[in-house]
Amino acid sequence: MMKRKINCESARAFPIEKALAKLGHFPQRTTEKEAWFLSPFRSETQASFKVSKTRNRWYDHGEGVGGNVIDLICRILNCSVKEALVYLNQDRPSFSFQQQQHFNTNDIGITVTKVQNIKHPALIQYLNLRGIPLPIAKVYCHEVWYSFKNSKFFTIGLRNYNGGWELRNRIFKNGCSPKSYTYLRNNNKQLIVLEGMFDLLSLAVLNENLIKVSDVLVLNSVAFVKDVEVHFSNYEVIGLYLDHDEAGRNITLYLTNKYRHVLDKSDGYKNHKDLNDFLCHERKG
Incomplete structure (x- = not known):
């Protein structure tokens, strides 16, 4: 049987909670009648975006605006009403996490x-x-x-x-693909080696000046350890900021034993899994 296209009237009955879930937003707390979200329109730490389950309406207390599900989709996706209807008519959430x-x-x-x-x-x-x-x-x-x-x-x-x-x-x-490591070069004499994207971003938050005076290698996968060694001779000192797990410890041991100018810098977050875990702990403290 051919699926009927959704119109504005039927679209307004589409549950706002479901629409938000399709877009990767989930409630911070819920009750029988309402759900509270972090606002999809800005970065915040306290949920100010309310969804009324009984009325199927939303209201952003931070901006003092609200509306129905079509208004919400149009604003989040920056699209027209027609495009919002197409989005809501899809069998599967094509923009979903x-x-x-x-x-x-x-x-x-x-x-x-x-x-x-x-x-x-x-x-x-x-x-x-x-x-x-x-x-x-x-x-x-x-x-x-x-x-x-x-x-x-x-x-x-x-x-x-x-x-x-x-x-x-x-x-x-x-x-x-093609998969590889990330190499940020600024012609510095010091190199920082990290495991992943959020290690890089976390170190940039924790010590932005260190990033500025260093070149940076992000492994992206421990499989690329051998590949990045070709660059080590270009530096006077190399700092390792790797994870506190078996793979990170093994790589650190391998590189510090092989190269005299490679140093383990993970003591700064020794009680945490990695740099991002340390950063999130510091933010809560």
């Missing part, structure tokens, strides 16, 4: 369709949860949209040495 957990880390079929400055509210909210200010993230990363099996997705992307991308959002971690 939720879909992305259903396929594995093999990137066959991934096609990057758009690269831009980070501005999607769901990504900004994700950065905030990880303790990363948007201006810091914009220095090193972009908002990357891509298609996979006829659906569209959006992530925070860090470009690697070979032009591929490391892709992250709240529940999804992947990479787009």
Whole structure:
């Protein structure tokens, strides 16, 4: 049976909570009659965005505005009413974080369709949860949209040495070929070696000056340890800021034993899994 197209009247009955979930937003607290979210329109730590379950309306206390589900979709996606209706009519959430957990880390079929400055509210909210200010993230990363099996997705992307991308959002971690490490060169004599995107962003928050006076290598995968060693002879000192897990400890031991100018710098966050875990702990303290 052919599916009927949704119109404005029927669209207004579409549950706002479901629409927000499709866009990667989930309630901070709920009751029988209402749900409270972090605002999808800005970065915040206290939920000020209320959804009335009984009336199916939303109200943003931070901005003093509200409306129905069509108003919400139009504003979040910056689209027309017609485009919002098309979005709500889809069988599956084509812009959702939720879909992305259903396929594995093999990137066959991934096609990057758009690269831009980070501005999607769901990504900004994700950065905030990880303790990363948007201006810091914009220095090193972009908002990357891509298609996979006829659906569209959006992530925070860090470009690697070979032009591929490391892709992250709240529940999804992947990479787009060609896969490689990330190398940020500023002709400094000091090199910092990190494991992943959020290690880079976290160190930029914790010690921005250190980043500025150093070149940076982000492994993106422990598999690239051997590949990055070719650059080590270009530096007077190399600092390792790797994870406190078995893989991180093994790499640290291997590199510090092999090179006299390679130093383990992980004592600064020794009681934490990694730099981002340390940063989030510091923010709570």
